[in-house]
Amino acid sequence: MKNLNPYLNFKGNTEEAFNFYKSVLGGEFLTIQRFKDTPEADRVSEEEGNKIMHISLKLDNGTILMATDALESMGHFITQGSNFHLSLDAESEAEADELFKGLSQGGKITIPLEKMFWGAYFGMLTDRFGIQWMVNYDGNQPI
Structure with a gap:
């Protein structure tokens, strides 16, 4: 792809x-x-x-x-934000922090951005428009 x-x-x-x-x-x-x-x-x-x-x-x-x-x-009817996440892969922890902070303005944090057991710096949120996001920084780890 x-x-x-x-x-x-x-x-x-x-x-x-x-x-x-x-x-x-x-x-x-x-x-x-x-x-x-x-x-x-x-x-x-x-x-x-x-x-x-x-x-x-x-x-x-x-x-x-x-x-x-x-x-x-x-004839179009939707349920906002419930059927997908958009995943952002940051190039640094600092960029991950900036993206997460920006997108979470007026939204709801599901999982705070932090170092996870699998080694990634990761968090999840739903923005103020009902869209679900994952923000991830893996460093040099394979995705």
């Missing part, structure tokens, strides 16, 4: 979530496409037209984080 690019579904707050992720993770937006700018525009209300049809955030390591606003009016 060349790349693994996570795709997230939100209940109408994709833009807010991705501005937050960009502020913590860095990178650049490659695409921001709204429903009003697509062939689906006549199927949504004016308010929903401003929602995100597709967004992509390219991170410095080449990973592309993508998402959409899953509109119930178009």
Whole structure:
């Protein structure tokens, strides 16, 4: 597998979530496409037209984080954050601390970031948007 690019579904707050992720993770937006700018525009209300049809955030390591606003009016129903985790592998303990601190703002820490029995510096959290994250630093250990 060349790349693994996570795709997230939100209940109408994709833009807010991705501005937050960009502020913590860095990178650049490659695409921001709204429903009003697509062939689906006549199927949504004016308010929903401003929602995100597709967004992509390219991170410095080449990973592309993508998402959409899953509109119930178009038959999309989701349960936020319960079916996956996003795993971040940091390049140092200091970077792991920074990522964990940033993502946990307004969220809930599940496992505090600390040295684990298997040797990794690891923690888990759910961010303020209901997305579950794992932050990991393995040093020179194989993943």
